[in-house]
Structures are given as C-alpha cells and as structure tokens.
Amino acid sequence: MDSLIRDITFGCRLLWKDRGFALTAILTLAISIGANVAVFTIVESVVLRPLPLPQADRIMLMSNRYPNAGAGDSNYSGTVDYYDRLEALDVYEEQAIFDFSGATIEIGNVAERVNTGRATPSLFRLLGVNTALGRTFLEEDGEVGQHQKVILTDGLWQQLFGGDPSAVGSDLRIGGEPYEIVGVLPPDFLFIDPDVRFWTPLAFSPEDRSDDNRHSNNWHNIGRLKPGATIDQARDQIAALNTSLDERFPQFKELLANAGFYTSVEPLQDMLVRDIRPTLFMLWAGAAFVLLIGAVNIANLALARASLRMKEFATRLALGAARMRIVRQLVTESVIVALAGGLAGLALGGVILQVMSGIGFDQIPRAGEVRMDALVIGFTLVVSVAAGLLIGAMPLGQILGSDIGRVMNEEGRSGTGGRTRRTLRRSLVVAQVGLAFILLIGAGLLLASFRELLSVDPGFEPTNVVTASFSPPMSSYPDGESLRAFTARALEAIRAIPGVLEAGTTNSVPFDGN
Numbered sequence: 378m379d380s381l382i383r384d385i386t387f388g389c390r391l392l393w394k395d396r397g398f399a400l401t402a403i404l405t406l407a408i409s410i411g412a413n414v415a416v417f418t419i420v421e422s423v424v425l426r427p428l429p430l431p432q433a434d435r436i437m438l439m440s441n442r443y444p445n446a447g448a449g450d451s452n453y454s455g456t457v458d459y460y461d462r463l464e465a466l467d468v469y470e471e472q473a474i475f476d477f478s479g480a481t482i483e484i485g486n487v488a489e490r491v492n493t494g495r496a497t498p499s500l501f502r503l504l505g506v507n508t509a510l511g512r513t514f515l516e517e518d519g520e521v522g523q524h525q526k527v528i529l530t531d532g533l534w535q536q537l538f539g540g541d542p543s544a545v546g547s548d549l550r551i552g553g554e555p556y557e558i559v560g561v562l563p564p565d566f567l568f569i570d571p572d573v574r575f576w577t578p579l580a581f582s583p584e585d586r587s588d589d590n591r592h593s594n595n596w597h598n599i600g601r602l603k604p605g606a607t608i609d610q611a612r613d614q615i616a617a618l619n620t621s622l623d624e625r626f627p628q629f630k631e632l633l634a635n636a637g638f639y640t641s642v643e644p645l646q647d648m649l650v651r652d653i654r655p656t657l658f659m660l661w662a663g664a665a666f667v668l669l670i671g672a673v674n675i676a677n678l679a680l681a682r683a684s685l686r687m688k689e690f691a692t693r694l695a696l697g698a699a700r701m702r703i704v705r706q707l708v709t710e711s712v713i714v715a716l717a718g719g720l721a722g723l724a725l726g727g728v729i730l731q732v733m734s735g736i737g738f739d740q741i742p743r744a745g746e747v748r749m750d751a752l753v754i755g756f757t758l759v760v761s762v763a764a765g766l767l768i769g770a771m772p773l774g775q776i777l778g779s780d781i782g783r784v785m786n787e788e789g790r791s792g793t794g795g796r797t798r799r800t801l802r803r804s805l806v807v808a809q810v811g812l813a814f815i816l817l818i819g820a821g822l823l824l825a826s827f828r829e830l831l832s833v834d835p836g837f838e839p840t841n842v843v844t845a846s847f848s849p850p851m852s853s854y855p856d857g858e859s860l861r862a863f864t865a866r867a868l869e870a871i872r873a874i875p876g877v878l879e880a881g882t883t884n885s886v887p888f889d890g891n
Contacts, residue, residue: 385709385713389713391710392710392713392714395682398678398679398682399714399717401675401678402675402678402679402714402718402768403714403717403718403721404718404721405671405674405675405718406671406672406675406714406715406717406718406719406721406722406761406764407718407721407722407725408667408671408722408725409667409668409670409671409672409718409722410668410718410719410721410722410723410725410726410757410760410761410764411721411722411723411724411725411726411728411729412664412667412668412726412729413661413664413665413667413668413722413726413760414722414723414725414726414727414729414749414753414756414757415664415726415729415730415733416657416660416661416664417661417664417753417756418726418730418747418748418749418753419657419660419730419741419747420657420658420661421750421752421753421756422743422746422747422748423650423653423657423741423742423743423744423746423747424650424653424654424657424658426746427646428645428646428649429565429567429746430504430505430506430568431504431505432505432601433645433646434644434646435601435602436503436504436599436600436601436602436644436645436646437469437599437600437601437602437608437611437642437643437644437645438452438597438598438599438641438642438643438644438645438647438648439454439458439462439598439599439600439611439615439640439641439642440452440453440454440598440640440641440643440648441453441454441455441458441592441594441638441640441641442637442638442639442640442641443633443636443637443638444636444637445635445636445637446635446636446637450641450651451594452597452648453594453595453596453597453598454474454594454596454597454598454640455590455591455592455593455594455595455596456474456581456585456586456590456593456595456596457586457587457588457590457591457593458591458594458598458640459472459474459497459596459598460586461618461622462598462600462615462618465614465618465621466600466611466614466615466618467614468600468602468603468606468610468611468614469600469601469602469603469606469611470601470602470603470604471499471502471503471600471601472499472503472598472599472600472601473496473497473499473500473502473503473598473599473600474496474497474579474596474597474598474599475494475495475496475497475500475579475596475597475599476494476495476496476595476596476597477492477493477494477495477569477570477573478492478493478495478848479491479492479493479846479848480493480551480552480575480577480848481551481552481553481848481850482549482550482551482574482575483550484536484537490848491533491574491575492570492572492573492574493551493573493574493575493576493577494568494570494573494575494576494577495576495577495578495579496514496576496578496579497519497578497579498513498514498515498516498518498519498578499516500514500576501513501514501528503599503600503601504568506562506563506566506568507563508528508560508561508562508563509531509561509562509563509564510534510542510544510545510560510561511528511545511546511558511559511560511561512559512560513528513559513560514526514528514559514576514578518559518578518580519578519579519580519581520580521580521581521582522580523580524577524578524579524580525554525555525556525557525577526556526557526558526559526577526578527549527551527556527557527558527559527575527576527577528558528559528560528561528562528575528576528577529544529549529558529560529561529562529574529575530561530562530566530573530574530575531561531562531563531564531566532574533574533575534561537549544558544561545558545559545560545561546558546559549575551575551577552850553850553853554850556577562576567745567746569649569742569743571744571745571746579596588626591626591629592629592633599645608642608643608644611642612642615640615642616639616640619638619639619640649742649743650742650743653741653742663816663819663820666815666816666819667816668760668764670813670816671764672764672767672768673808675714675764675768676767676768676771677771679711679768679769679771680771707769708765708766708769708770709769710769711765711766711768711769712761712762712765712766712769713765714765714768715761715762715764715765715768716758716761716762716765718761718764719757719758719760719761719764720761722757722761723749723754723757726749726753726757727749730747730749835887835888836887837887844886847867849863864882867882868880868881868882
C-alpha cells in the first residue's frame with residue numbers, strides 16, 4: 378500500500394510538471410466519458426432498470442394484433458377479452474385493464490385539464506401497491522352506479538388539500554360530477570405516466586361486456602404471473618383461448634384469419650421501451666466510438682510522451698530499478714489521468730442530461746425515471762479505469778523489451794524514439810482516423826434518413842395547421858345532440874378568430890398514432 382501511495386504521489390507530481398499533456402488528456406476523456414455517461418444513464422434508467430414495482434418482471438401485457446390488416450403493433454385489448462381471460466387463464470394470479478386519458482377538475486372554482494388513469498379495481502392489487510392514506514379500490518367500486526370514487530396522487534393531494542389527511546372522504550368534482558376521495562397514493566408511486574394526477578375505477582355495463590363489442594380494443598390488459606409460471610405458458614393458454622373463441626363465434630373466424638389475428642404476450646417493460654430501445658443502443662454505440670477515438674488519441678500522446686522519457690527509464694533500469702516498477706508507475710499515471718477525466722465526465726454527463734431535458738427528451742418512455750445512480754457511477758469508474766489501462770498499456774512493450782544500450786544510442790541520435798515506436802504511433806493515428814471515419818459514415822446515414830423522413834408527403838399541406846383538444850364534461854353534455862351543438866358553437870368562435878382560414882373537428886388527428 379505504501380508503494381502504491383508513493384506511485385500516486387510521484388505520478389501526480391510528474392503530471393503537474395507536464396500540465397499540457399495532463400490537461401489535454403483530462404479534457405478529451407471528460408468529453409468522451411461525459412457523452413457515454415449521459416447515454417448510459419438513459420439506457421440504464423429506461424431499458425435496463427426494472428419498473429419501480431414489486432417483481433415487475435412477472436407483469437405481462439396481452440395485446441391483440443392484426444398484422445395483415447395494417448393495424449401495426451397495437452398494445453390494446455377489449456373489454457370482452459378481459460372478462461374472457463379472467464375465466465380462462467389460470468397462469469395469472471391477477472389481471473387488470475387500464476388506460477390514460479384527460480379529465481377536467483375544479484380547483485378553486487377554476488376548471489383545469491389534467492391527466493388521469495382509469496383502471497379496474499384489481500390494478501393496485503396486481504401492482505402490489507397500497508395507499509399512503511385511505512384505501513385502494515374495492516371490487517364493488519367497479520360496478521356502474523358505485524364507480525364515482527377517486528384515488529389522488531400525492532402531488533394533487535398536496536396541491537388541493539395541503540397534505541390534510543381529512544381529504545379522504547371528501548369530494549372532488551371531475552367533469553362536473555362529485556367523486557369521493559377514498560385514498561392517496563404514496564409520494565414515490567409511479568406507473569408508466571408520471572403526469573397522472575388521480576385514478577378512477579372502470580365500470581362496465583352488461584352492454585359493454587356483450588359479444589357485439591368483441592375486438593373493440595380500447596384498453597391495456599396486463600396480468601401478473603403466478604410464482605413459477607412462465608411467459609410461454611401464458612402464450613399457450615391465450616392461444617388456446619383464441620382458438621376456442623373461433624369455434625364459438627364462426628362469424629368472425631374467416632375475417633380474423635385473413636387479418637392474421639393473434640394475441641401477443643410480452644413483459645410490460647418490453648412494450649414500454651420497444652420503439653425507443655434500438656435508438657438508445659445506437660446512440661450508446663456512437664458514444665462508445667467517441668470514447669474509443671479519444672482513448673486512442675491520448676494513447677498516441679502517451680506513447681510520444683513515453684518516447685521522450687525512454688532515456689529516463691533506461692537510466693533508472695541501469696541503476697537497478699525493476700522493469701515492472703516502471704511499468705506500474707506509467708500505468709498509475711494513466712489511471713490517475715483517466716479517473717480525473719472520468720470525474721469531470723460524470724459532471725459533464727449531468728449537464729448533458731439537463732440540456733436534453735429541455736429539448737423534448739421528456740417525451741421518451743420512462744423519462745421521469747432517468748437519474749444517475751450507483752450503477753451509473755460504477756459504470757463511469759469502470760470505463761475510466763479501462764481507458765487508463767488502455768492508455769498506459771501502449772508504451773509497455775517498448776519498456777519491457779528495450780535494450781538499455783540501444784535506447785541510449787537511439788535517444789542520443791534522434792531524441793524522438795526508435796523506428797518501432799514511430800511505427801506504433803503511426804498505427805494509432807491510422808486507427809483513430811479509421812474509427813472517426815466509421816462514426817462519420819454512421820452519422821451521415823442517420824442524417825440522410827432524417828432528411829428522407831422530412832421529405833415524406835403527408836398528403837396535405839402541414840404549414841400553419843395547428844391542433845387543440847377538448848373534452849366536454851358528460852354532466853353538461855350527456856348526449857350526442859348537446860355535444861354537436863357545443864362543437865358547432867366552438868367552431869363558429871374559432872373561425873371568427875382573425876387569421877383563421879378554416880376549422881374542423883375529429884376524434885383522430887392524422888399521425889397521432891391512433
């Protein structure tokens with residue numbers, strides 16, 4: 378240990394004397410490692426880290442797919458599917474359906490539009506989540522006429538009631554109707570959408586459950602596997618259920634066969650990150666190339682620096698120093714530089730994440746969960762030490778295999794190192810240029826793809842087309858006639874705004890993913 382401390386102290390003194398090299402190396406590594414820290418933080422938080430739920434790997438999503446009908450990878454199932462699966466699938470210990478929407482609540486006599494979650498009462502049992510105050514939903518809360526219950530998030534509870542426990546049992550007006558507050562969720566509760574402010578129970582009438590509504594896919598259907606059950610068992614059971622339903626409802630059989638209908642079963646987390654995972658891994662690969670280029674660049678500098686010190690090393694060897702002692706000293710200096718660059722890169726990675734949060738980064742799945750944790754710090758240390766070892770390893774062959782007399786003669790004649798070292802430095806330059814060229818090609822291909830996407834004709838002129846959404850409360854607009862009258866008045870007022878050429882309404886904006 379004393380010897381290591383002496384190496385570190387001596388290395389710091391040498392680096393302080395050679396501040397130009399040290400600063401260049403630290404700044405290069407800080408930029409390279411900082412990019413990797415930022416991307417790895419996102420990858421670890423979004424893709425690798427389990428959902429913040431007990432045994433989240435057992436939560437499966439069941440999705441109806443119709444690939445031959447051009448429906449894409451839908452993540453939805455129907456109400457009737459949910460009740461069929463409740464009876465037929467014994468591989469799950471609990472099932473639920475849920476979705477997210479918007480709702481209007483009254484805060485201080487002012488209407489405010491907020492995000493809300495709707496789910497069957499079984500959802501919180503399935504997630505293994507209890508309330509901090511009050512209770513979760515009971516099964517009877519999922520019956521029509523008894524469904525006007527609400528569970529608040531901690532944020533909305535603090536906003537409306539200032540953390541007053543007596544809020545449980547009082548009413549909250551949602552869409553103009555009173556809902557009884559039955560519980561408040563824990564402050565750390567997060568399920569998919571961080572912007573959800575409260576949850577209400579789903580209640581279905583007999584008409585909603587009728588066979589006429591088969592394949593009306595409006596909900597996310599999830600289930601928690603029983604201990605010991607596997608995803609393959611779930612897939613087999615749901616395939617068998619679909620086959621039996623084909624026999625029960627032959628009028629749908631040919632149509633579904635032509636559509637290629639099947640039900641996908643996958644971990645819920647896989648569904649959330651399916652679309653973003655390839656992009657994140659591609660960004661991570663690009664950041665890794667940047668780090669590799671930076672490390673090769675510094676290795677070249679370290680080799681040149683070691684060449685200038687070969688007479689020093691030869692003198693120390695002539696005085697009886699062990700070759701491994703010199704090797705350890707060089708590696709120690711490189712690791713010191715790399716760790717300093719790693720610490721600077723950790724700080725720079727945090728800055729990069731802050732910048733990214735202001736340019737739409739919050740739109741990716743699980744963006745609210747992105748944060749640096751112990752794994753990110755450990756990753757940074759490992760990358761830094763690995764970079765230090767790579768940089769320190771470059772001159773080792775010359776030191777271990779050098780002849781003292783020849784080194785003295787070579788250094789005395791040229792002062793720049795022997796032919797072997799010059800060849801190695803040139804090879805490193807070639808490798809650095811080659812890696813940069815590969816990275817440049819990848820960036821060029823991405824830019825070309827992005828340009829092609831921008832040039833796609835959407836079928837209409839998108840310039841100056843803007844959208845807005847509204848959801849009139851059912852209590853004020855209970856039927857189609859009143860809703861149409863409201864829409865007509867709204868369109869008339871919008872068309873009267875100066876500069877508006879035309880206005881219309883739809884329940885499905887083009888390209889919104891519906």
